Amino acid sequence: SKSNNPSPQSISVTAYISGKERTRVRYQDTEYYYADGERKSRTVTRYSYAERDILRMDVNLGDVNGPLSEGARYRFPFSLQLPVDLPSSMSCEGQGGHCGVGYKIKAELRGNGGMFGRHKVEQAFTVRSAPLPMQPVPNLVPPLTEEVKFCCCFSVGKIVMGARVVNTRIGQGETAIIDFACKNQSLRQIERAEVTVKEEVRWSAQGRYNYSSRVIANQTFRPTERWDKMDKGAMKEQKERSRNITETLREEERKLLQTIHDAIHDGRHRALLNISPSSLQTYQGLLIQVTHRLKIKVYTGGSCTDNPTIKLQLYLGTPSSLLSSVEQQPGHPSSVSPDGMTIPTATGVPMPSPSAPPLSSPVPAMVTPSAPPAEWVGAVTATPVMVGQSAAVVGGNAIWEAEEEGGGTVPIAVAEIVPTLPNLLKEIEFAVSPLASVQKRLEEDAWKLAVFYPMTPKQYASVVKAVAIEFDQPDMAALVAPVVNACNFTHPYVIAALRVVADWIRTPLLSKVLPLCKDLDVNASKIKEELSDWELVCTQGDFEQCGNNDWGPDSPLLGEG
Numbered sequence: 001s002k003s004n005n006p007s008p009q010s011i012s013v014t015a016y017i018s019g020k021e022r023t024r025v026r027y028q029d030t031e032y033y034y035a036d037g038e039r040k041s042r043t044v045t046r047y048s049y050a051e052r053d054i055l056r057m058d059v060n061l062g063d064v065n066g067p068l069s070e071g072a073r074y075r076f077p078f079s080l081q082l083p084v085d086l087p088s089s090m091s092c093e094g095q096g097g098h099c100g101v102g103y104k105i106k107a108e109l110r111g112n113g114g115m116f117g118r119h120k121v122e123q124a125f126t127v128r129s130a131p132l133p134m135q136p137v138p139n140l141v142p143p144l145t146e147e148v149k150f151c152c153c154f155s156v157g158k159i160v161m162g163a164r165v166v167n168t169r170i171g172q173g174e175t176a177i178i179d180f181a182c183k184n185q186s187l188r189q190i191e192r193a194e195v196t197v198k199e200e201v202r203w204s205a206q207g208r209y210n211y212s213s214r215v216i217a218n219q220t221f222r223p224t225e226r227w228d229k230m231d232k233g234a235m236k237e238q239k240e241r242s243r244n245i246t247e248t249l250r251e252e253e254r255k256l257l258q259t260i261h262d263a264i265h266d267g268r269h270r271a272l273l274n275i276s277p278s279s280l281q282t283y284q285g286l287l288i289q290v291t292h293r294l295k296i297k298v299y300t301g302g303s304c305t306d307n308p309t310i311k312l313q314l315y316l317g318t319p320s321s322l323l324s325s326v327e328q329q330p331g332h333p334s335s336v337s338p339d340g341m342t343i344p345t346a347t348g349v350p351m352p353s354p355s356a357p358p359l360s361s362p363v364p365a366m367v368t369p370s371a372p373p374a375e376w377v378g379a380v381t382a383t384p385v386m387v388g389q390s391a392a393v394v395g396g397n398a399i400w401e402a403e404e405e406g407g408g409t410v411p412i413a414v415a416e417i418v419p420t421l422p423n424l425l426k427e428i429e430f431a432v433s434p435l436a437s438v439q440k441r442l443e444e445d446a447w448k449l450a451v452f453y454p455m456t457p458k459q460y461a462s463v464v465k466a467v468a469i470e471f472d473q474p475d476m477a478a479l480v481a482p483v484v485n486a487c488n489f490t491h492p493y494v495i496a497a498l499r500v501v502a503d504w505i506r507t508p509l510l511s512k513v514l515p516l517c518k519d520l521d522v523n524a525s526k527i528k529e530e531l532s533d534w535e536l537v538c539t540q541g542d543f544e545q546c547g548n549n550d551w552g553p554d555s556p557l558l559g560e561g
Helices: 232-242 247-265 421-430 434-442 445-452 457-465 470-487 491-498 503-516 520-528 533-545
Strands: 010-035 038-065 078-080 090-094 097-112 118-128 139-150 154-165 169-171 175-186 190-205 208-220 270-274 288-300 309-317 347-350 385-387 399-403
Touching: 010 190, 010 208, 038 078, 038 097, 038 190, 038 385, 090 190, 090 208, 097 190, 097 208, 097 288, 139 247, 139 309, 139 503, 139 533, 154 247, 154 288, 154 309, 175 190, 175 247, 175 288, 190 270, 208 270, 247 533, 309 470, 421 434, 421 445, 421 457, 434 445, 434 470, 445 470, 457 470, 457 491, 470 491, 470 503, 491 503, 491 520, 503 520, 503 533, 520 533
Parallel strands: 078 385, 169 309
Antiparallel strands: 010 038, 010 097, 038 399, 090 097, 097 118, 118 347, 139 154, 154 175, 175 270, 190 208, 190 288, 288 309
16 A cells, blocks of 8 residues: 555555355346337346355454655555365356356555545455365266167167266366266167266346356267167067066076176276366355256167166366375375365465356466565565454355346345254355355354254254255265264164265265264164165175175175175
């Protein structure tokens, strides 16, 4: 800052750092009017606006007391640590509306004495979210049997297929590894199998929505001999066997599942899917939702036949390769959560407001701040201020909405912070990062005593299910497990969680919570009763790592008796 005449007796500088979700929704409305004595109507375009605070930090940068000389220069250096759970800056347009997550810093200079008054300046900056954890979240899709129909009515056989995504948490610009296996038991030849990733963005204001979507990656699998169609004789024989449910038929079905399982893991039927660096990151806000879906589609020969499909979710974020070497070291205190998941800090870089086209902004590069201009070298420098992330207010459920004409705001009431399960669920719903929000509550004795220690299996499952992004549900389950039931996490809690999550989350969840289950040695069989044959195959290693090798007379690994 540079002082002006008349000189004030003292000055004070405060910085305000903020982050917001902002949306504009375009919609069509019917307007009525009178012309020539008649009531008529016409379609008009209107806009609704909404915004929500996701970050607020107020920092006192310092004070200068005493008369200030004309032309004096003062510097107020500061540094701050952004919260770990901030979403990346982003913007998107579609259907005439737009949305974005943006951050800015505003500095206010106040002087006492003279006619100095207040002076403000603000600067937008880009935030890149914390890199994804190093630990992968795989998705092993159980084999699906899809009937192939001709003209929507006549069955011409079936196709059995399965897939594995080595890691469903993928960084922008990174490569996703997809393994696919397929057995054709139909009269139609498989012509090709394609995998695509589609990005969908949805934003709202005053109950209205706009939408945008695009494909950000696609690839074709290499064909194999299992794609060949069956001849009519083999098809007839298979149908006759299927009419008699015998142990031999069941054994054939188990062997087919094992064949699919082995083909998925042998790495010979693999596609490398390059994710566009310009893709947005997965985000679940109150006003903006960004989702990414992977689809594998099998195209069969002939006209009017079905094309079986596998669909699953991906989570896109900042590449884990951007973790510093220190943060990647096990046990680093500032970057590892209690369950071992790496949680680095978000990073921010001052730069002009983004002006790139929607959906085309690459991952922002890290920029080294420049030195002050030469004329500021001799400036009076205040004591540097360092602010930790504890000073930040993150998230909340207050939304401001208005019409184009400048209507009033409609704030949503903020939940009380009394330690109760309903308030915890509400905090999870409105949190920018549910994991960080619950971790904060776990550090407070009042919440542990009133909410977590007496938590029942049903309540535990409701906490896990409350996390909107399914990828984070296993981590939430592992985060809360050590303190439920007065630090006595047992098999009923595992079973309750399994029953509320999506099918594909069940095996990753088990991998997280089985080591925490205190009665696994005597009650593992009750957990196994909840699992399908495929899930038993996928989790045998997890049970054995926890010291449980009792699989009864038959191993779930098909073919081993």
